[in-house]
Amino acid sequence: MQDKSKYVTFKQAKLLFEKGYNEPTVYPFINGEIDFDRSDLLDGSDLYIDYNYRYNGESMDVRGEVFSAPLQSEVIEWLKVNHKINVEANYLSNIGKYRWLAKPMNIIPKSFKTIKEYAIAVNKYYGKEDFNSPQEAYSVAFDYILNNLI
Numbered sequence: 001m002q003d004k005s006k007y008v009t010f011k012q013a014k015l016l017f018e019k020g021y022n023e024p025t026v027y028p029f030i031n032g033e034i035d036f037d038r039s040d041l042l043d044g045s046d047l048y049i050d051y052n053y054r055y056n057g058e059s060m061d062v063r064g065e066v067f068s069a070p071l072q073s074e075v076i077e078w079l080k081v082n083h084k085i086n087v088e089a090n091y092l093s094n095i096g097k098y099r100w101l102a103k104p105m106n107i108i109p110k111s112f113k114t115i116k117e118y119a120i121a122v123n124k125y126y127g128k129e130d131f132n133s134p135q136e137a138y139s140v141a142f143d144y145i146l147n148n149l150i
Contacts, residue, residue, distance in 0.1 A: 005135040013067040025068040089134035097130035100141035
């Protein structure tokens with residue numbers, strides 16, 4: 001069985017679609033759930049809302065919402081390449097938890113006069129919550145990025 005935690009949520013898939021994500025994915029979201037039974041490389045631009053999509057060359061009539069279901073790692077790369085945002089899930093060994101960072105690449109440490117100025121500038125891109133897994137941290141980072149940065 002596939003590990004759903006490595007994929008974006010349905011809500012994130014919808015936001016990604018709205019923000020222009022159209023990369024090929026292996027699985028689709030159909031009516032809010034990842035359909036692991038339909039594994040075929042899907043072209044994100046072939047997926048529609050309340051329409052049909054092609055599966056193994058055949059048109060599948062699906063009533064409801066159909067979106068590509070990318071892996072979190074695919075979204076991290078897409079954000080880096082297309083939106084110049086680095087996304088990280090950092091492990092804090094002192095507390096044994098993860099926190100996310102979503103930093104635009106145009107923030108360059110050398111351009112600040114002091115470390116304090118740099119820290120103030122990047123503070124809003126650091127998550128403050130603690131998570132048990134990197135997947136949980138990435139998921140919250142995606143919510144922040146999709147709703148606030150792009």
